[in-house]
Structure formats: C-alpha cells, structure tokens
Amino acid sequence: MDVYQEAVQYLESEHVPVEAEADVLEEDVFQEEACLSPLPSESIDFPDTPTLCSPEEMLDRRLVVLKGIMESEEVYLSELEALLMALWASAGTSQPVLSSRQVQTVFYQVPELRDMHQSFYTGLKDRLSAECQTGSSPGEEKEMTHKGFELIVGDLFLKMVNQIGLYGGFIGNYEEAVEVVRKCTQSDPRFRTLAQSMMSNKNGSDKTRTKYTFEALLYKPLDRVTKTTLVLRDLLKTTPVNHRDYTSLQEALRLSRSFLSGVNESSQCKREVMLSHGMRRQLMRDGFVVDACEGERSLRHLFLYTDLLLCTRFKHASRGKQDQYRFCWYLPLAGLKLRWVAEQERSPDTHLRLHTIRTKMYHLREQLQQQKTGPRGIVMAARRKKLEQMELMLLTHSTVYRLEMHSPSGKSHTLLLSSLYELEEWREAILKLTADNIETVPPDLLTLTSACVKLRMTQQPPLHSSNAEDEKSLCGTLSVAVHSACGLQQPACVYVCVEVDGYEFYDKQAKTHSSVHSLNPHWDQELSFHVDGARDLKVLCVSQSDGQGDTVLGKASVQLDSQTLNERWRRQTLHTGQLEVTLSLKYCPHPLKPPTSTTQPPPVFRVPIEIVAQQEGVLVPHVVRCCVEEVERRGMDEVGIYRVSGTTSDIGVLKTAFDSNLREAVTRLRSAEVNAVSGVLKLYFRELPEPVIPTDLFQSLARTLDIQDINSRLVSMLSLLHSCPGPNRHTFLYLLHHLQRVSEKQDTNKMSLMNLATVFGPSLLRPPVVGLGHDGPTVDISQEVVVQVQVVFWYLQCNNLPEAQTSLQHDTDAEEETTHM
Known part of the structure; x- marks a missing residue:
C-alpha cells in the first residue's frame, strides 16, 4: 500500500479528519489559533497608578483568570495530541517517512509535556468544578465569592513549574526539528500534504476547526513556555496577599522567570527566521x-x-x-x-486626576526654566526626572x-x-x-x-x-481657523481634527463640528490652543458615518515656526489625500498661566449675538448656521416647518448641547427630529437678551411702513439695516435668505412669506422697554405685533437683499501658501 494512503487510513481510524490531496500544494502557511485568553502582562517600569479593588472583586477576577487558564490548557492539550498523532502517522506505518532518529529529534519530550499538562489540567478542572458547585443562585453570589478564598491551586502550578525543565530539551531541538520537517517536505511532497491535512476540531464544531502545519504545531510548546510566566504573573496580581496560594504562586513565578531568563540568554546566538x-x-x-x-x-x-x-x-x-x-x-x-x-467621555475623577498631573508638570517646568541659567545640581536633575515620570503617566492615562x-x-x-x-x-x-x-x-x-x-x-x-530646547518652537496661543475643503468624490459629513505637539499642560487636540452632507464641506470654525514648545501641527480630514465608524480621508503635517507666524492670519491650503483643506493660522506669544481644571466653553443661548460671534470668531453664530443647514437638508418639504413645534424635551437637549459642546450638538442635530431643529433656531432668537434688530431701530422701522412708495420704503429699510452691528446684520440677512428659500416650496410645506414673518417677527424685532432709557412714545401691543410682522415681511419680499457673510475675513501678510502631503 502507498505510504501516504496508509498514513491517511491510520489518521481516519483515529477519527482525525483528513482533507483530500490537492493538485497544487499550498505554500507553507499556518492558521494562527487564539483560544488563549488575553492574559495581561505586568506594566512597564514607568510610574503608574495602581488599580484599587476590593478583596471580593480580586477573587472574582481570579476565578475568571483560572477559568481562562483551564480553557487554554484544554486547547494546548489538543494541539499536543495533534502533534503526537502526526508522529504516529509519519513514523508508525510500514514504510515510515521519518527515521527513529528524526522522530527523537522532532518529537523530543512531547509525550512527557502532554502528560505533565494533562495532570495539571485534570487537577485544575476538578477544583474549579468543585468551586462552581458551592453556589448557583444570585443570593449565594457573595457567599461563593468568599468561598473563592478557599480555592487552592498554588500547589498545582508549583508542581507543573517544577517540571518546566522538560521544555529545555524541546527548545534545544526546536531549530533542528523544523529543519527535519522542511527536508522531509522537500523530499516527499505527500508528507507536506499529510501535515497540512491534520485538523483540530474544537468543541466538535466545524466552524471552529483550525488547520495546522507541522511547523505551527512544533511552535506551540515554544509559545506555551513563554505564556506560562504571563499566566502566573496575571494570576498572582488577582490573588490577595493573605491568600494561602500567594506564597506558592510567587515561588512558581520565580522559577518560571528563572527558566525563561536562561532560555533567553541561550537563544541570543540563534539565526533569524526566514519566512516561508x-x-x-x-x-x-x-x-x-x-x-x-x-x-x-x-x-x-x-x-x-x-x-x-x-x-x-x-x-x-x-x-x-x-x-x-x-x-x-x-x-x-x-x-x-x-x-x-x-x-467615551472621561469621568470627573479622571479629569481631576489629569488636571492634578498637568498642574504639577507645569510648576516643575517653571522651576526648571528658572534654574536653567543657574548651577546644574542634583535638585535640577531630580526635577527633570520627576517631569519625565509625570509625562509618562499622562501618556498612559490621557489617551482618547x-x-x-x-x-x-x-x-x-x-x-x-x-x-x-x-x-x-x-x-x-x-x-x-x-x-x-x-x-x-x-x-x-x-x-x-x-x-x-x-x-x-x-x-x-x-x-x-x-527634547532639546528650540527657539523656533511656539509658546503662547495658536489659533487655527478651518474654512472649507474640496475634492470629495461623493457627498459626506466631514470634520477636521487638528493636533499640536509640545508639553501636555493643555488640551492638544480639537475638532470642528461635522459638516452637512455635501461635496464641498465648510466650517469657518476657529480652534484655539495654548501651546508650550509646539513645533508641528497635524491636520486630519475625517468622514463621519452613522453606525459604520469614522474614516480618515487624509492627513497633513505643518511645521510651526515662531519666526514666520505672528498675530496676523496666515492662510494655507493643505493637500490631505483626496481633499484640499483651506485654513488660516495666527500666533500670539505670551507667558502661559497654569492649566485650569475646567474647560467648559461659554454658553450660546441668552448671550448677546455680538459676544457669541466674537467668541466663535464668526459673523453668524454656528447655532444659526448649523440649524439652517440641517433644515435645508431635510426639512424643506416638511409641512408646517417653523410652525409645527418640536418636542420640548428634544429642543431642551439640543439647547444644552449647544451651550456645552458644539461638536456634540451638531452630531445630535443630524439625527434629531427636524421640527426640533427648527424649534432650536426659533428658541435661540427668542431668548436673545437683545434682538437681532436693535430695539432703538424699532420706531424708525415702524415709520418706514408709512412710506407709500414701495421702492422708497425698501431703500429706507435697507439703509436702517446697514446701521446694525456686523454680526446682527449678517445673521439677519443669513436668516432672511434661508426663509426665502423655504417659501419657494410653500406649495409643499405651506409656509408662505407672511407665515414665516408671523413666526419670526416677534423674535427678530422688539420695541424698547419703558423705563430702561427709553423716552419715546409707547406702542400698543396689537400695533407692536403688526409692526414686527410687517417689517420682517417687507424684508422677505426684497429681491435684492445683500448677501450675508458668515465669517470674518482673515487678512494675511503674504500670499496664500500651499502645503502638499
């Protein structure tokens, strides 16, 4: 009988699935298996903050770790069995592929390793089974947790580690064993097919069946001896110091580390691994x-x-x-x-902890700066070391x-x-x-x-x-105005992420809000950073997709130089992958104040429009622009838009979001009911402490309604509008153009110009309040409403309204620059 067929029959008689021989042999690849539970390693030798937990929580975690160890032992045993099955299939036939010497080389100590781990697995399984039977109902959970204190397994680990020397022989023969397998593969291709046909059927499920090569199976013990130290380290971390297992596990870990250290030293001379x-x-x-x-x-x-x-x-x-x-x-x-x-958003405790670290870092940095010109003694070296340690803590805990x-x-x-x-x-x-x-x-x-x-x-x-000190690095306030982007192949909601380097005293990253779904996203949003030692600016364009995660469309890096940046805006166009992003930079050098614990942005609602515009560095507040964009995206055909009210709770949530976090507010806006979006816009104008059209213009605008000539009336009204402050004027014009576009679909949405004027008139124009510096005649309430509606109505009827500017002009010292990445 053919050797290959005889080996196949042997494997089938042992209930080992075998695949049919392929016409073309596959290359030497293996499926890496990973049923091992991810076991944590001890932290790096840098300062860290320990995680405190109760003894009950430690014992719960210990039980989880032990169950994971038992499951991984079961998988490892199946791999050793597969390796031994390969031994008998290749050497136990009438015409063996491997000689007895080759068998001794390739499979040295494998049966002994199998027996050692079988004994350990059986003992661990029995003790865990007994532990799990001590309580099953929810009411007994606490009792079972305490009974976990009585679970003793340290002797099992110590017994296994005392036999870990068995791995020494296997490791010593590992390279030679792999070489033997390769030679056999080259001399007899059927040997490779036989090896690649071996399957491990975990839990009896075809879906979890893993395919192995001889090389992969031979590697498993090598991998396991490394994992043993990690397993013991993890188990010791979850074992209370007063537990009876603690001393045994400590000794087992010491022995395992000692063995692994010896193996590491002896492997220094091994040659590199050549990929297949x-x-x-x-x-x-x-x-x-x-x-x-x-x-x-x-x-x-x-x-x-x-x-x-x-x-x-x-x-x-x-x-x-x-x-x-x-x-x-x-x-x-x-x-x-x-x-x-x-x-997810950091907890208040985490914020406080990070703030404490940053404050200490800031003061250490100040002390080092003051001593820079003085003698470089032991104190200065200690402070620098302490600063490095705190930077490491911040690096570990401030990830986003x-x-x-x-x-x-x-x-x-x-x-x-x-x-x-x-x-x-x-x-x-x-x-x-x-x-x-x-x-x-x-x-x-x-x-x-x-x-x-x-x-x-x-x-x-x-x-x-x-890092070495650099005179060109920035210390002060760096402002980045993100204008717009172009180059999208299909419409998307895009935001821009901006990062700066330097010391971590202050926030080093900021994002614009997400743009409306379009081919040409625009933001006109100003981001501001306190920087100390900044040298580079990173810009990323990210596409935001509901439920599918964000996708980076491109990135660019800009080198910062204090000698070329100043307090005048400098405009640049960055090529970031498929997009071109236009932004402006300005830099104001000044000494920095200690970091503050709160970075809560100033509110938007109930704040004069000029103050909001100044805070945001725009002419039209973002809340107005974002609500208008969203209504125009999906509310133009909504019947009664601006007349039908949204849910009060939804409007309140959006209002709170705009007062605390623009990015979050815009994200919520994208999925909110469109009537809630229109309700937020109406609420913003209604709650302004001073209306968009200043109250001192109320009487003058009321008198323009008496002008009989329509053209003369509109000229007079536009002249009065030009006397308004810039943010008021441009916000009013921006809204008027939007309402005109809404009325163009009045056949669908039933919102005529008169309807829109009736809704917005009382919010946009108000008479002066008697007793607050106003000496003119009072206005009857009915007359007041007529004036408010009529004035807005006449503005809406104007066909040659000036265009609104949404953002400030960022004047630059030089011509626009382009950065290619």
Missing part, C-alpha cells in the same frame, strides 16, 4: 503605545514586522548593562482586521482613541493612543503589509524579542521634556 515565501522578516515600524488589557493600561513598545505585530515590555537596564525586552503578545498580520473609535485589532482566529488586542495622526500612521502601515493576506511560519518569539534592542528605531517614549 523567501522573504526575511524585517522591522518596518516601532513605537510606544498603551496596551489595554482587563481594564488596565500599560505602556508598551510595539514592533511592526513584515508579517506580524510584536508587543513587548521595555525594561530599563541598570548602568553598564543592556536594555531588555520581555514578550507580551503577538498577532500575525494575515487577515488582521482593524477598527478605531474615539473613547482605541485601535482594536481582531485576528481571524478570534484573538484580539486593543491599543490606546492620544493622537489620531499617530493612530492613522500605524493603521496605514499595518494595512499596507496585510494586503497580501499571507500567513507565515510562526516566529521564534524568544529570539525575536531578544533582538528588539538591536533592531529598534525608537529608543525612548515620546517625551517632550527630553
């Missing part, structure tokens, strides 16, 4: 990120290689020794799915974006970043390498992690305090 497609694994990018695991944040050094992401823990070396990296986790790039989201990574096998990790620009650079670099969707032979992680010191391109975390 003839490529050599290369480092493409590295940098410091925050790794989120089990609700904890840890600063990590992330390495992006040609075929995988490697997350490591950086260990500062003592003087005279080399830095070290410890393995945390890795993800193959093949099939990796990425998704980024903005984190989450980059979620999901492997096809189900393994996931989340990175936290404070910069959308940096996140997009990581995302682009990863996606560029995942285009081929090719999986490779798993790496020797011990060797790869040890090589990080020599391969790294980034030496230290991005700390501004470690």
Whole structure:
C-alpha cells in the first residue's frame, strides 16, 4: 500500500479528519489559533497608578483568570495530541517517512509535556468544578465569592513549574526539528500534504476547526513556555496577599522567570527566521503605545514586522548593562482586521486626576526654566526626572482613541493612543503589509524579542521634556481657523481634527463640528490652543458615518515656526489625500498661566449675538448656521416647518448641547427630529437678551411702513439695516435668505412669506422697554405685533437683499501658501 494512503487510513481510524490531496500544494502557511485568553502582562517600569479593588472583586477576577487558564490548557492539550498523532502517522506505518532518529529529534519530550499538562489540567478542572458547585443562585453570589478564598491551586502550578525543565530539551531541538520537517517536505511532497491535512476540531464544531502545519504545531510548546510566566504573573496580581496560594504562586513565578531568563540568554546566538515565501522578516515600524488589557493600561513598545505585530515590555537596564525586552503578545498580520473609535467621555475623577498631573508638570517646568541659567545640581536633575515620570503617566492615562485589532482566529488586542495622526500612521502601515493576506511560519518569539534592542528605531517614549530646547518652537496661543475643503468624490459629513505637539499642560487636540452632507464641506470654525514648545501641527480630514465608524480621508503635517507666524492670519491650503483643506493660522506669544481644571466653553443661548460671534470668531453664530443647514437638508418639504413645534424635551437637549459642546450638538442635530431643529433656531432668537434688530431701530422701522412708495420704503429699510452691528446684520440677512428659500416650496410645506414673518417677527424685532432709557412714545401691543410682522415681511419680499457673510475675513501678510502631503 502507498505510504501516504496508509498514513491517511491510520489518521481516519483515529477519527482525525483528513482533507483530500490537492493538485497544487499550498505554500507553507499556518492558521494562527487564539483560544488563549488575553492574559495581561505586568506594566512597564514607568510610574503608574495602581488599580484599587476590593478583596471580593480580586477573587472574582481570579476565578475568571483560572477559568481562562483551564480553557487554554484544554486547547494546548489538543494541539499536543495533534502533534503526537502526526508522529504516529509519519513514523508508525510500514514504510515510515521519518527515521527513529528524526522522530527523537522532532518529537523530543512531547509525550512527557502532554502528560505533565494533562495532570495539571485534570487537577485544575476538578477544583474549579468543585468551586462552581458551592453556589448557583444570585443570593449565594457573595457567599461563593468568599468561598473563592478557599480555592487552592498554588500547589498545582508549583508542581507543573517544577517540571518546566522538560521544555529545555524541546527548545534545544526546536531549530533542528523544523529543519527535519522542511527536508522531509522537500523530499516527499505527500508528507507536506499529510501535515497540512491534520485538523483540530474544537468543541466538535466545524466552524471552529483550525488547520495546522507541522511547523505551527512544533511552535506551540515554544509559545506555551513563554505564556506560562504571563499566566502566573496575571494570576498572582488577582490573588490577595493573605491568600494561602500567594506564597506558592510567587515561588512558581520565580522559577518560571528563572527558566525563561536562561532560555533567553541561550537563544541570543540563534539565526533569524526566514519566512516561508523567501522573504526575511524585517522591522518596518516601532513605537510606544498603551496596551489595554482587563481594564488596565500599560505602556508598551510595539514592533511592526513584515508579517506580524510584536508587543513587548521595555525594561530599563541598570548602568553598564543592556536594555531588555520581555514578550507580551503577538498577532500575525494575515487577515488582521482593524477598527478605531474615539473613547467615551472621561469621568470627573479622571479629569481631576489629569488636571492634578498637568498642574504639577507645569510648576516643575517653571522651576526648571528658572534654574536653567543657574548651577546644574542634583535638585535640577531630580526635577527633570520627576517631569519625565509625570509625562509618562499622562501618556498612559490621557489617551482618547482605541485601535482594536481582531485576528481571524478570534484573538484580539486593543491599543490606546492620544493622537489620531499617530493612530492613522500605524493603521496605514499595518494595512499596507496585510494586503497580501499571507500567513507565515510562526516566529521564534524568544529570539525575536531578544533582538528588539538591536533592531529598534525608537529608543525612548515620546517625551517632550527630553527634547532639546528650540527657539523656533511656539509658546503662547495658536489659533487655527478651518474654512472649507474640496475634492470629495461623493457627498459626506466631514470634520477636521487638528493636533499640536509640545508639553501636555493643555488640551492638544480639537475638532470642528461635522459638516452637512455635501461635496464641498465648510466650517469657518476657529480652534484655539495654548501651546508650550509646539513645533508641528497635524491636520486630519475625517468622514463621519452613522453606525459604520469614522474614516480618515487624509492627513497633513505643518511645521510651526515662531519666526514666520505672528498675530496676523496666515492662510494655507493643505493637500490631505483626496481633499484640499483651506485654513488660516495666527500666533500670539505670551507667558502661559497654569492649566485650569475646567474647560467648559461659554454658553450660546441668552448671550448677546455680538459676544457669541466674537467668541466663535464668526459673523453668524454656528447655532444659526448649523440649524439652517440641517433644515435645508431635510426639512424643506416638511409641512408646517417653523410652525409645527418640536418636542420640548428634544429642543431642551439640543439647547444644552449647544451651550456645552458644539461638536456634540451638531452630531445630535443630524439625527434629531427636524421640527426640533427648527424649534432650536426659533428658541435661540427668542431668548436673545437683545434682538437681532436693535430695539432703538424699532420706531424708525415702524415709520418706514408709512412710506407709500414701495421702492422708497425698501431703500429706507435697507439703509436702517446697514446701521446694525456686523454680526446682527449678517445673521439677519443669513436668516432672511434661508426663509426665502423655504417659501419657494410653500406649495409643499405651506409656509408662505407672511407665515414665516408671523413666526419670526416677534423674535427678530422688539420695541424698547419703558423705563430702561427709553423716552419715546409707547406702542400698543396689537400695533407692536403688526409692526414686527410687517417689517420682517417687507424684508422677505426684497429681491435684492445683500448677501450675508458668515465669517470674518482673515487678512494675511503674504500670499496664500500651499502645503502638499
């Protein structure tokens, strides 16, 4: 009988599914499995704030960790069984593919490892089963939590770790074993087909069946010995100090670390791993990120290689020794799915904590500046070190974006970043390498992690305090007026994100509100930053899509120079991918005040229109423009628009949002009932302390209604309008043009010019209040309403109304510049 057929029959007799032989053999790839629960690693040797929890919560988390360990042991045992099945299929036939010596090399210590882990798994499963049976009803939950204190497993871990030396022989033979497998594959292609046909059927479900190669199975013990230390570290973190397991787990962790350290030292001389497609694994990018695991944040050094992401823990070396990296986790790039989201609003406690750190950093920076010209003693060095430590704390806890990574096998990790620009650079670099969707032979992680010191391109975390002083960097107020963008291929809701660098004393990122759905988004929104040591400005255009996540359309970087920027606006056009963004910059240098704990923006409602316009750096307040845009987008055909009232609660929510956060308000506006949107616009004008048309013009406008000649009447009314302050005049004109467009569809929406004048007249024009400096004749209430409606009606009938300007003209010193990215 053919050797291959005999081996296949053997596998089938052992109930191991075997795929049919392919006409063309696949390349040497493997499906990376990931049933291991993501076990957190201990944090980097930088200052961090410990997460405090009650003993009951610790025991609950401990039980979750133990269940995850048991599940991962079950998967690992199935992999060892598959490896042993491969042994008998390749060596137990009448014409074996592997010689007895090759079997000894490839499968050295595998049966012993299987027996060791089988014993550990059985003991752990029995004790966990007994624990889970101690209580099942909700009322017994607290009692079961306390009974968790009686769950003892430390002896099981200590027994297993005392036998961990079994892995030493396997690791020593690993490279030779892989070489034997490759030679057998080259000499007999059917051996490869047989190896690739082996399947692990987890939980009996075809959907979760994982395909392995010999190389992948041989790597599993190598991966497991690294995971053992991480598992013990995680379990010890969730075990109370007064628990009977604590001492045993401490000793087990010490033994595991000692073994792993010895393996690391012995693997320094191992050669690089060659990828199965003839490529050599290369480092493409590295940098410091925050790794989120089990609700904890840890600063990590992330390495992006040609075929995988490697997350490591950086260990500062003592003087005279080399830095070290410890393995945390890795993800193959093949099939990796990425998704980024903005984190939820920070809690008040987090805001207070960040403010405290920033304030201390600010005062340390001030002290260092004052001592810069004095003697450089021990005190100054200590303050600089303290400033670096606080920067690291801020870097770890002030993140605002989450980059979620999901492997096809189900393994996931989340990175936290404070910069959308940096996140997009990581995302682009990863996606560029995942285009081929090719999986490779798993790496020797011990060797790869040890090589990080020599391969790294980034030496230290991005700390501004470690940068050299630069006279050209900015210290003061940087204003960015974002005007508009063009170049969209299809209509979209777009916002612009602006980031600055420098010290983290103040907010370093701001966003415009989302534009209305269009091909040519415009904002005319002014963003302001307090900066200290700023050198670069990052600009990103982001498309906002309901329910599908945001998409970065393009990004650009602008170098800041205090010698070229000044208090006059400087206009620039940035090429960011498919979009061209027009913005203006101005810079006012001045000493900075300590950071404040509250960054609440000033309110919009019940505030004079001139003050709101000045605060926003515009001529027409954003609340007016955004409501008008939204009504014109989806309310022009609504019957009774501006006459039918929206829900009072919905209007109140939108009003509160505009008073606190323009971005949030516009986001809510996009999904609110259109009658609530029109209601907010009416409410804004109604609650103005001074109407859009100043009260001292009421009598003059009332008298124009007596002018019989229509043209003379309109000329007089326009002349009076020109005497209004700029924001009042342009806001009134902006609204009039909008209402004229609404009336053009009066056959559908039933809103004629007279109807619109009746709705808005009392809000836009009011008579002076007697006793508040007004000495003229009083106006009868009925006459007052007639004047209000008639004046607005006549303005609406004017066909040659001047165009409204929505934003201030940003005059520049020089011609417009264009930055290409």
